Amino acid sequence: MVWQYFDIAKDGMACKCGCGFGSSREHFNSDLMEKLDALRSLLGPLQIVSAARCLSHNETVNGEANSAHLPDEKGQCRAVDLALNDGSIKRKFYVIHANAVGFKRIGIGKSFIHVDVADDLTHHEGWWVYGSNRA
Numbered sequence: 805m806v807w808q809y810f811d812i813a814k815d816g817m818a819c820k821c822g823c824g825f826g827s828s829r830e831h832f833n834s835d836l837m838e839k840l841d842a843l844r845s846l847l848g849p850l851q852i853v854s855a856a857r858c859l860s861h862n863e864t865v866n867g868e869a870n871s872a873h874l875p876d877e878k879g880q881c882r883a884v885d886l887a888l889n890d891g892s893i894k895r896k897f898y899v900i901h902a903n904a905v906g907f908k909r910i911g912i913g914k915s916f917i918h919v920d921v922a923d924d925l926t927h928h929e930g931w932w933v934y935g936s937n938r939a
Contacts, residue, residue, distance in 0.1 A: 807837055809844040810852075817855035817884070821864070826856025826881055833882045835921045840884065842905040843919070847898065851887035853916050872909070872922035883920030885913075899931065 807829065812818055818826035825831060832855075844850050857865070857873040867873060872883035888895055898917045902910050911918030913934040 808841045809850075810837065810840060815852045815855075817852055817881075819856045819858045819861050820854075821858060821861040823858045823861070825858045825875060831856055831875070831879065831881055833876075833878075833880045833921055836882050836884070839902075839905050839907055839919070839921065843902055843907075846901050846905065852884050853887045854885040855883070856881035872920035876922070876924075882922045883918060885916040885918045888913075888915055888917060903931075 810817065812827060812829070817832070818824070840850070854865070854873060856875075857867060857871065859874060862868075862871055862874055873881055876882060886898065888898065895912060895917065899910055899912060902917065902919050907919040907921070908930070909918075909920045909922060910931045911934055912931065918934075
């Protein structure tokens, strides 16, 4: 699979703990990356805040126990969080465009938008807003 816009090292996509998960393209779901490339084509540069996480790092950041950031049965990450710096107008713009490129699970935080392609997760289907404890 060709990634048009993203680079694991430059975009900080590997697990932040240094365990190695997310250090290879094979660690990322191809549908996720195709949709991210499409979103980038529409919105311009995107800053990835969080992508691949191992179980230990996911617990450290208080992630969901069955987060799409964790490796699935194929050992792949199916989620990224994108930075938001410009408030509610940019948030609405990101959500509308993320939905337009095919993301069906979109989480809205104060400073980020979560997008994923995890069809098997039943919690948080559609769009959701993170509680006040998520920055």
